[in-house]
Structure formats: C-alpha cells, structure tokens
Amino acid sequence: MSALDTWRSMVQRCCLFALLAHMLVLPAKAQFESNFIGRECSILEGSWGSEPSLADLEGAARERSLTGVVNLGNDGAWHWVRVELLSSAFGGKHLELATAQLDSVVVMTACNGVVHHREVATGGSGSNVLIDGTYPSFPITEELCQELLMYVGVKSGKQLVLPMRVAPKSQLREWSSRRNVFYAFYAGTMLVMLLYNLVLYFTVEDRSYLLYVLFLIGVAASQLFLAGYQWVLPGWQGSSWLGIRSVHMVGMFSGVTTILFVNRFLDLARKGPTYFKLFNGFMSLYLVAGAFLVAGKLNWAYQVINMVALAALLVVPASIHVKRQGQRSALFLLIAFSFFLLTVVLFAFSQSFGHLTGGLLEQPWIHFAMPVGSIVEVVLLSIALADRINQLKKESAQDREEKLRISELNEQITKQQNEVLERNVLERTEELEERNERLRSALDELKMAQDQLVQSEKLASIGQLTAGIAHELNNPINFVSSSAQSLRRDFEDVLSVLEAFKKLASEGTNVDEAVRSLAQRMDQMDLAFTLKEIEELLNGIDDGTARTSEIVKGLRIFSRMDGDASKDANVNDLLESTLVILRSPLKDEVQLQVDLAPNLPEISCQPGKLNQVLMNLITNAAQATVKAGMPAEDRHVRVRTRQAVVEGATCVQVAVEDNGTGMTEEVKSQIFNPFFTTKEVGEGTGLGLSIVKGILDDHNATLEIQTAPGEGTIFLITFPS
Secondary structure: OOHHHHHHHHHHHHHHHHHHHHHHHHHHHHOOOOOEOHHHEEEEOOOOOOOOOHHHHHHOOEEEOOOOOEEOOOOOOOEEEEEEEOHHHHOOOEEEEOOOOOOEEEEEEEEOOEEEEEEEEEOOOOOOOOOOOOOOEEEOOOOOOOOEEEEEEEEOOOOOEEOEEEEOHHHHHHHHHHHHHHHHHHHHHHHHHHHHHHHHHHHHOOHHHHHHHHHHHHHHHHHHHHOOHHHHOOOOOOOOHHHHHHHHHHHHHHHHHHHHHHHHHHOHHHHOHHHHHHHHHHHHOHHHHHHHHHHOOHHHHHHHHHHHHHHHHHHHHHHHHHHOOOOOHHHHHHHHHHHHHHHHHHHHHHHHOHHHOOOHHHOHHHHHHHHHHHHHHHHHHHHHHHHHHHHHHHHHHHHHHHHHHHHHHHHHHHHHHHHHHHHHHHHHHHHHHHHHHHHHHHHHHHHHHHHHHHHHHHHHHHHHHHHHHHHHHHHHHHHHHHHHHHHHHHHHHHHHHHHHHHHHHHHOOOHHHHHHHHHHHHHHHOHHHHHHHHHHHHHHHHHHHHHHHHHHHHHHHHOOOOOOOOEEEOHHHHHHHHHHHHHHHHHOOOEEEEEOOOOOOOEEEOHHHHHHHHHHHHHHHHHHHHHOOOOHHHOEEEEEEEEEEEOOEEEEEEEEEEOOOOOOHHHHOOOOOOOOOOOOOOOOOOOHHHHHHHHHHHOOOEEEEEEOOOOOEEEEEEEEO
C-alpha cells in the first residue's frame, strides 16, 4: 500500500470517529435544549412595523400558537408575538430566541399594563443582552407582576421560524457552550476533510478534487452560517449588508459548487447529457436570485435559492443512471446525497410545515440533523472519490496491459505483413512502372491533342483573317482592273488620233483635208469626254491603290510576328487594324459601332497577341447577336476605348458590348475554362476565351464581364498605362 493510500485510510477513519462523536453528543444536548414555549404565545395579526405602541399591540387581534416553535412564514414583514409569562415562575430568567436567522429583533416587556423596558437586538452573535452567546436573549424582570407580558417583534429575509426558550442565564451559556463545541468539532472535521482533499488534488492533479474542495467549503459554510457563525468573518456581523445576505450568498455558492462537482464526478456531459442540461439550467436561476439579492428583495432571493436547491433531488436518478453504465463510485454518491437530502428535507419540512409535523422543530436533534448529514455526505463522497481514483487506476492499468498485448500482437503481425509487403511492393513496382509508361504515353498524346486544338484555334483565326483579306483586297483590285480596261480603250482612241497625225506628217498629203478628217473623227470620239474619263480612271486607280495599301498596312500590323517581345503601341491602332479585317465579314451580320477616344496613351504590349484578343472578343460578340435570332438591322456590336483613372492610377480601357443572348452565372463562371463552349459540336474548340484570358494575364490586364440572360454582354478590358 502506498503512503498516499495509508494517509487516505487514516483520514477516513478519523472522519468516521468524528461522525460517531457527533452522534453521541446529540443525546446529551437533548437534555438541555428543550422546553420551547411556543404554546404560551399568540401571533398578533396586522402590520405594526418596528415601533408599535403597547396599546396597539394589546388591542391587536391574535391567534394562539399550536406548536412549541412559532412559524411566521417568509414574507419579509415585521411580525409580533405575544408571550404570556408568570413572573413568579420566570422572574430573573432570560428569554432566548434560539435562531440565528433574524435580521432585526425588538422586545417589549409589560408589567401590569406598563412598558417596563424595550430592548433592540440584531441577528447573530453580539446581542446587547447576552454577549457571550450565539442567539439573542433578553432578561425577564424580577418584579412581582399580576400580568407579565413580553412582545417580541422580528423581521428576516429568510424563512422566519421562532423557537423561544426561557432559562437562567447560566443554563443558556451552558447550552451555548455545548453548541459552540459541537460546531467547533464540526468545523474542525470539515477543515480536515478540506485539507485532505486539497492535498489529494495537488497529488493526483484530478480536477474532481478541486471541485470537491469548493463543494466542501460551500456545504460547511452553509451549515455554519445557518447556525449564526458568520460573525467570525470581519464585516459579516449582525445586521451589516453582508451579514443579512450571508446565508443567501453562501447558499448560492454551495448550490453552484454542488452542480459543478456532480457534473464532473458523474461525467454527465458524456454519460447523462439530459441531466447535464437540467443541472446547468437550474444553475442559471442563481442569476435571478443574485439580482433579487442586490435589489434588496431578500425573501424573493431566498425562495429562488430554495427552489433551485430542489435540483439536488435530480442527483438520485442521475446517480442511478450512471451506476447502470458501470461506474461503481456513483453508488457512493447516491447514498451520500440521499442521506443528506433526507436531513435537508426533514429540516425544511419542519420549518415550512411545522404545524403539520407534530412539533418536529421541538425535537433538539432536528437542528443538528443537517450538520451531521453533511459530515456523512462528505465522508462518503471522499470514499467515493478515492474509489473513483482507484477505479481509474485499475482501468488505466488494464488499458496499459491491453495496449501492451496489442502492441506485441501488432509487432508479430507487422513482421508477417512486412514479408508480404516486400513481395507486393516488388510486384506493384513493376505494375506502377508499366502504368507510368502508359500514362506518359497518354500524357504525350493529350499534349499533342491540346497543341492541335490550339493550332486549330489559331488556324480558325487565320482562316477568318484570310477570308477578310481576300474580300477587302478583291474590291479595290476589281476596281483597278475595271478602270484599267476602260483606260486602255480610251487610250487606244487617243493613240489612233496621234498615229493619224504622225501618218499625215509623213505622207505629205493635203493637210487641210486631212485635218478636217481628223477633226471630224475627234468630234465623233468626244475627245474632251475621253480625256476627262481618263483623269477619273487614273484617280480611281489611285484610290484603289491607296485602299490596297491601307489594307496591307493593317494586315502587317495585325499579323506582326512579335514573339514575347513587348513594345509601346496605341490601342486605337490595334483596333483599327482588327476592324479592317473584320469589317467585311461582319458587314451583313451586325451593326458595328466604333467609338475610339482620341489621344490615348500608348501601352506596353505584344500587338500581335492583343489583335488576336480583340478579334476573338468582337467575333464572339457578333456571334452572340446572331444566336439571339434578331434581324440583322437590330444586332449591335459596339467597340469603345477611353482613358480612365482606377484606384488612383491612369489606365486604358476597351469595351466590347453586344445585345446578344447574354450568359447565366453558371456559364459565366466557366467561359475561361479550356474546351468549354456553348456552341454546337464542330462550331468551336472552346479555347478562344481561355487563350484570351492567358494573353490578358500576361499583360497584367483585368477583364470584367457584365451580363445577364437576354440582356447582352459587356467585356471590359483595363490595361495599365
């Protein structure tokens, strides 16, 4: 047995001895603490406050007490009790109010209808009459009176029970001394238990012991404060603010620590979640009690605290519930709380329903049942905690043995599996190498297919470019060809006249007749018109040549092979070169509107790649309008440029806007994914916008999309300048 177990056993034996000593003290005390005079008293009806006149009290209606201990309820008001005494029997003795739960006391002694004296005292020790006792007591006059009456006025923020006794001062002191010995013994026992469990907490480092220590403090303080010993603490005496509220505050502390300890000890969060929620719900009601306490509603606070204390009854079914799950220590908790709850119920019932219990409060042992019950409880709970620790140690040892057995078994299995694994690894390695080879071949094929698709997209752009070039160049070339034929015909006519002049000069014939003949021929030719037509044809040839030169220039800008080299370029120039290519194929498809801002700053870019971006976006916009099914005159594609300031930086923006089908959010989120397309099979590769996004990312440009189904789309590109 370890030193800790030896010490635990010794402390538990001491506590059991203390419990037996307490049980033996009670019969001795019963000989001295009896003779309650409640049946010689009458309860005055009405509200009189703390300073009624003797005439008011004598004229008040009254009801005879049926029990030896007067029960005045819990309403926080002043109550007055009339005590009828015979001076010959009680003269020279003292009237003791054997309770510590009074906040204020006023006693008036009347001899033969005259107020003899008036005494005022407060609850707790330090009575202005019996200073060495715990309960307030008042002397009874020794004068011979035909009618000796004492009127006792009391007020309390708790249950108001008034056990009154008459005895000599020496006997009251003896009772008080015995009572002090009992509670000193009780406090010592609880202190030993507290220190014992506190040491255990630091030894085993189990939080249950810390909560148990707090629970011990709450239980011990509750019993001592109910007995009126709060005066040992500075500032808690008598009718001070803390003194009046001491029982309430300690009751709240005891309730909270009890719930926390039970939750921890029974592990209700895991083994009884329903009880766990109920206990925590009850604990939250202490906030209400605390609010009443601060507001001065002491009796309301006392009622709420007593109501929450009923939650302790749930400990019994909760312990049974956990015991059924195999936790043996829950049985100790069940027995401990059941015994203590029995004493609490007896005491509370005797206070609240004393008139129905046959004078239960008149039995001296009932006042000490709760302290004795609390000692039984803490001893049993200490044993329960020790048993729980032993059970945890046993379970821990079993767990270690089981883990060791499993570890050895795992080691044996591991050796066997290693051999199998080595064979499997060799086989799998060969399979993986074969699969890797197949995967590499498949990857190469996929890369080739992807390159072919990208090349196909480029070829599609080149095909569109070629068609545009052919159409654009065909118009000025046809015009030049037609003009050249007309010019050749006119030139032949002029040449025939010139040859006639040349022949006339060489033959030496009659000049006048020849000139007239040439003049007639020139009139027939309309030489002036011919010369004018020649001039117009030459101008047409010049226009056609210039138009062809413009197309070639645009083609050179569009198809410039820049590689990855960047250079400064004007976005308007790039758009114009792109529109030169697209104007012809789009002429009969959409209404193209171009709005280019003047004096745009140049941007650093790869012009050839940006032309590909612009061409792709404009073509897609046109196709979206065609897909919408509108007449050609209602299809609109608008291209705009502008200089803007975004987040304090100057930039160049290009917007491509159409009134086509628009896009849903689902489609919008996927349009930049490679191979995603909304076109019919064979109409597109799904790489166009993916390539566009890659080129713009390379240029540090942003692309914003504004779209909605049926409302068209706007692609807004922002280039840093």
